[in-house]
Amino acid sequence: MDNYRNVENGFRRYKAHISIAGTTQFHIRNPYVIAWWSAAFPGFGHLLLSKYLRGLSLFIWEVIVNSNAKINLAMVHSFCGNIEAAKEVLEPRWMLMYIPVYLFGIWDSYRTSVDMNKVYLLAEKEGAPFNSFAIGAMEINYLDKRQPAMSVIWSLFMPGLGQLHIHRLLTAFFALTWTILFIYFSKLLLSVHYLFLGQITESTAVLDIQWLLFMPSMWGFAAYDSYINTVENNKLFNNEQKEFLINHYQDRSFHVKKGKVEV
Amino acid sequence: MVQIFSTFEHSTNLELALTVLEKNGIHKENIFAVPLTNRKTERRLFDSIHNADGISLISTGAALGTAFAVVGASVGFKLAWGPIFCGLIGTSVGFILGVCIDLFYYKVIKKQQRLLRGKNSEVILLIECEEEQADTVEDILWHHYAFGTARIV
Numbered sequence: 001m002d003n004y005r006n007v008e009n010g011f012r013r014y015k016a017h018i019s020i021a022g023t024t025q026f027h028i029r030n031p032y033v034i035a036w037w038s039a040a041f042p043g044f045g046h047l048l049l050s051k052y053l054r055g056l057s058l059f060i061w062e063v064i065v066n067s068n069a070k071i072n073l074a075m076v077h078s079f080c081g082n083i084e085a086a087k088e089v090l091e092p093r094w095m096l097m098y099i100p101v102y103l104f105g106i107w108d109s110y111r112t113s114v115d116m117n118k119v120y121l122l123a124e125k126e127g128a129p130f131n132s133f134a135i136g137a138m139e140i141n142y143l144d145k146r147q148p149a150m151s152v153i154w155s156l157f158m159p160g161l162g163q164l165h166i167h168r169l170l171t172a173f174f175a176l177t178w179t180i181l182f183i184y185f186s187k188l189l190l191s192v193h194y195l196f197l198g199q200i201t202e203s204t205a206v207l208d209i210q211w212l213l214f215m216p217s218m219w220g221f222a223a224y225d226s227y228i229n230t231v232e233n234n235k236l237f238n239n240e241q242k243e244f245l246i247n248h249y250q251d252r253s254f255h256v257k258k259g260k261v262e263v
Numbered sequence: 264m265v266q267i268f269s270t271f272e273h274s275t276n277l278e279l280a281l282t283v284l285e286k287n288g289i290h291k292e293n294i295f296a297v298p299l300t301n302r303k304t305e306r307r308l309f310d311s312i313h314n315a316d317g318i319s320l321i322s323t324g325a326a327l328g329t330a331f332a333v334v335g336a337s338v339g340f341k342l343a344w345g346p347i348f349c350g351l352i353g354t355s356v357g358f359i360l361g362v363c364i365d366l367f368y369y370k371v372i373k374k375q376q377r378l379l380r381g382k383n384s385e386v387i388l389l390i391e392c393e394e395e396q397a398d399t400v401e402d403i404l405w406h407h408y409a410f411g412t413a414r415i416v
Contacts, residue, residue: 036326040333079337145274191347204345216336216350220329227321238273238385245296245386249281254295256389257266259415 003133011128013119016236018132020139022168024050026120027232035110037224041217042102045109048225049116052170058105059174063214065101069094072213132240141167143237151226159218162226166233175222182218186211266391269404269412270384273298277386280407284390287399293391301383324361331357384410 006014016025029049038045043059046052066072070089077086133142146166155162160176163169183189186208194203271277285291335353339346388409392400397414404412 030322033322033326040326040329075333076337076340079334080341188347191345195345195347200343200345203347204340207340207346209340212336212346213333216329216332216354220325220332220354224321224325227325241273241277242298242386244278245298249291249294249296251292251295253292254389254391256295257264257391257415259266262265262414262416 001135002131004129004131006131011126013123013126014128014130015120015123016130016132018130018134018141018143020134020136020141021170023141023143023166023229023233023236025232025236026116026123027235028117028120029113031110031113031117034113035106037221038105038109039102041214041221042105044217044221044225045105046112047171047174047221048228049109049112051112054108056174058101059178061101062105063178065094065098066214067210069098070210071095071098073210075213076209127243139169143233143240145234145237146230148227148230148234151230152223155222155226156219159222162222163229166226166230168226168229171225175218179215179218179222182211182214186215188212188215264391265394265397266389266415267397267400267404267412268415269388269390269409271386271388271407271409272382273385274408276407277388280388280403280409283403283407284400287403288396289390289392289400295389295391297387297389299385299387301385321362323365324358327361327364328354328358331360382410 002018016023018024034045034048036045037048038058041059042062043055043057046055046058049055069091074086074090077083077089134140151162151165153162154165158176159179160172160174163172163175187206191203191207194200194206271280281294281296284294331353332350333353335356336346336350339349342349344352388404390400390404394416401412401414
C-alpha cells in the first residue's frame, strides 16, 4: 500500500520514489566523484546513481574479467616494482577486453550524473507529488531521519550494513554477498588472525592478492554510498515535511495575535 | 484566546505533536506552521541528523582513502609490516589528505557559507487556543521536543 498512486501520470518528472525495496531519489551529485567511484570499481558510479541494473552488470563484468586477466595481481606487482612479474602474470586473452568497458563505466557514469543533475533541477521546480510511504507483506519503508555517522560505522564493520540501516536493500544485498566472497577467497580474516598472533610473515603469505584487492574499493564505496544517501534521505524528509506543513497548517483565517508575552 | 509560539526542527516528533494537539481539541485552522529557510555558516566535516548540506568534506577523503588503501595494500606485500597494516595506513593517509584538500579548497579558495552548526529551529509553530487549554498545549509541545515556547495574551 502506498500513500500516493500515480494514476494520471500527469507530471513530467518526479524527484523521489519510496518503495518496498528502498528510497530512490534524484539529488545533486559531483560528476567527478561519481566518475572516480567508477574508476575504483566499474559499476560503483552507477550504483551511487541508483542505476542498479547497469551498475550490477558492470560490477559482475569487472569481477569476471579482472579475475581472469589478473589485473589486481599485476597491479600489486607493478606497485612493488616487479614489472617483469606483472608482465608474466597478465593474461593476454582477457586483458585487452578490460580496457574499453572500464573506460565506458567511467565515461557513462560521469555523463549520466551531469544529466541527472539537470533532471533533478527540473523535477525540483515541477514539484510533483511522490510516494513517501510503502507497506506490503514483505517490507515497510517510509521517509525518516537517520544518523549519517551510524551508516559509516556499520559499513566499516561490514559493507552492506550501512545500506540496511537506511533501507537501501538492493545495494545492501549486493554488498553483503560480494563482501562474503571477497573476504573468503582472499583469506583476509585468516591473515588478521595471524596478525593478532604477531606472525606478520605468515599473515602476508596466506593472502590471495587477486581477491584481496577488491576489498578496499568495496569498503570505501559502502561507507561513502550509505553516508551520502543517509544525508540525502534526511534532506528529503525535511522537504517533504515542509511541503506537508505548508499545505495543511496554513489556514487563511489564522491571524497572528498582537499582545504581550506572558512571563 | 491566547496564542502559543514555539520552534521545532523537522522531525517525526513535530507531526506527533500536531496529532496530539488535534486530539486535544485544537482545530487544524488554529494551528499555523512556518517552515524556515535556515541561515548558512561554515562547512563541517560530517553532516549530522539535525542538519546537512550534503557537500561535507568526506567526498575527497573517501575517494583518496580508497585509492591509497589499494596502493598501500599492494606495496605492503614488499614491506615489513605486511599488506593489512600498510593498507590501513594508506587509507588513513588518503582520507586525511582528502579532507585537507577539501578544507583548503573551501576555506581558502572558495569561501562559502553553509548551514548553521548544531540544532536549528527549522519550523515556527503558532497555536491559538482558549486560556484554559494553554498549559496542556505547552506540555504537549515540550513533550515533543520543542526548542522553545512563548505565550501571547
